[in-house]
Amino acid sequence: MYILWILDTNGAMRFGELRRQVDGISPKVLTQRLRMLEEIGIVYRHYKPTVPPQVSYELTERGKELSKPLYNLCDLASRWYSDEIPPASQY
Amino acid sequence: MYILWILDTNGAMRFGELRRQVDGISPKVLTQRLRMLEEIGIVYRHYKPTVPPQVSYELTERGKELSKPLYNLCDLASRWYSDEIPPASQY
């Protein structure tokens, strides 16, 4: 399951929760991806300086603008997949 | 410039022409990508058994279905880029 999908579906999430739901990548890569997404303004990182720390991630307005285009691609892939041809989204 | 973009814009193209227009990847990787795209039904490969051989590539109907969603993503990235934030399409 993809990071942007999960954040779009669930709203703001703690790192640990994201980590449990995102599969296919290690926590280290998840952190790297989230930092990249933050850098390009697609994701907010909210840091609460507690101990242990509480960090949550949430889509920015810009990130939300991706929902529709990405949903359209997913829809297309689903229609193709139901025709039993491997979806482009594998690539 | 991306393979799907070029094929969408120009219609069927010979390998050599594609090779000149696609930048950022080697001919070897271009061939690999085209073969993958052919495998998943996004691109037709037309082989003419002349010497030297003439091979052209063209988007299938399915490949054309990608135009709109990808155009929408590009449009979004352009709007973001004009706001001077690095576009997500870098990733």
Place this chain on the structure above:
DNA sequence: TAAAGTAGTTACCTTTTAGTAACTTCATAA
């Protein structure tokens, strides 16, 4: 006779990306 052309293929090397496991800080709980 040699060179040119097309569209690759292949072996080897380089670069990039990812995974693993140990580690970090410090308040709180046991």
Place this chain on the structure above:
DNA sequence: TTATGAAGTTACTAAAAGGTAACTACTTTA
């Protein structure tokens, strides 16, 4: 006093992806 917790960081290793350069076949051109 020790363990726990979150959210990473880091060094090292492994895997994946990409680039390079030599090569292929055979007709046509010079």
